[in-house]
Amino acid sequence: MILIISDNNDRTTIEVIRWLVSMDKNFILINDDEFFEIKVDKKRFLLQSENKAFFLDEIESMWYRRGGLQFKRLQYHNDSINIHMNEAQHWLEDYVLTTLESRRHVNKQSNSHVNKLLVLEYARKAGMQVPQYFLAENTDDVILNRTITKSITGNVILDNISEKRDGIMYTTIIREKEKKPFFTSFFQEKIEKDFEIRTFYLNGECFSMAIFSQNDEQTQTDFRKYNDEKPNRNIRYNLPKEVEMKIQKLMKLLDLNCGSLDFIKSGEVYYFLEVNPVGQFANVAYHCNYPLFKKIADYL
Structure with a gap:
């Protein structure tokens, strides 16, 4: 059963x-x-x-x-x-x-819920390139237009009961300083990307998709700001074998045998961003014609 x-x-x-x-x-x-x-x-x-x-x-x-x-x-x-x-x-x-x-x-x-800060440390132990990041309660050390902020946790969905709609905390570029301190927040170096990569990992196998989000101003910083009128181009992509080996090492360190990983390719460098053990991967299967649903069924 x-x-x-x-x-x-x-x-x-x-x-x-x-x-x-x-x-x-x-x-x-x-x-x-x-x-x-x-x-x-x-x-x-x-x-x-x-x-x-x-x-x-x-x-x-x-x-x-x-x-x-x-x-x-x-x-x-x-x-x-x-x-x-x-x-x-x-x-x-x-x-x-x-x-x-x-x-x-x-x-x-x-x-099923991983600590983003620990994941980034483990990624470095696995030999991955990780954008420089820091935690702060103010924007004193932030370099404007070259620093982004995003949630320390996973995807944050805010319920707006009064207006009967939800909101999502997207990755955002810091364009101006804050005058007052705030709760400890996550800041990261803004990487100029060629494109993004979503990789689905299952028991040692990697299935990757390139996301050309930089071609649309709406999705440049966070591809989850989907543009339904002008969708991003998504195609199959083969990561270098050495990167896939580092993914396997990271997943073993995290004791995960499945998950969705995000990367940015900038020149010859692949920057690791995060992993979500229960992240969405249907788009990777549909856009790239990967048999991911059957792979899971076969394994079970």
Whole structure:
């Protein structure tokens, strides 16, 4: 049995499931709005939600796409008992997740969120070129028009309930100084790029796509500011073997067997930017005709 943990209606998950169905493979899909109780049935761990149930020892492989396996805990009126029961249930949950992640897997829930600052340090250890960066609470040391800022965390989506729309924190060029200090922020050297590269990594293989974002003013600094009227050109790209070897080294250091990595090519240099273990890669598959969904299904 294959276990898939994902968000509701994730298109990438749906594409992989189509392959599993065509291969006549048994799987169970867990979405992020489901809660499971841990039970024991004839000495076997049973995970049960309102409409799904499976034994832990039935799972032979697992794909952690997004979301998470969430648990429903028993609660008691006595606070002292609750403290003890929460601890006991925590260790049961930890056992279940650790056991699942010990099986054949693509990604793990336990390290699906990486620390960008540590990733950059590991990238340097792996021999990659990384743009100069620093943290600051003001713009005193910022070189205007030659420094960018972006989130220390992953993609930040801001909910604007009053206007019923969301906002994204994009990479931005610093063009003027701030008069007041602010919360610790991430600053990085602005690299003049030939083009960007998105690489999907899966168990030692790299599948790369060149993104010609610099040809459009709207996408020059951050290609996620998509221009639907004039889309960026995206084509297959082969990274030098030495760069792919450094990617493998970095992913091993991070204990990741899958992820989406971003690079900038500037002259002869490939600058590493970041890795997202659960990043989008459907665009790499579609634009470049890579069989990525089948690759994942085959591995599972």
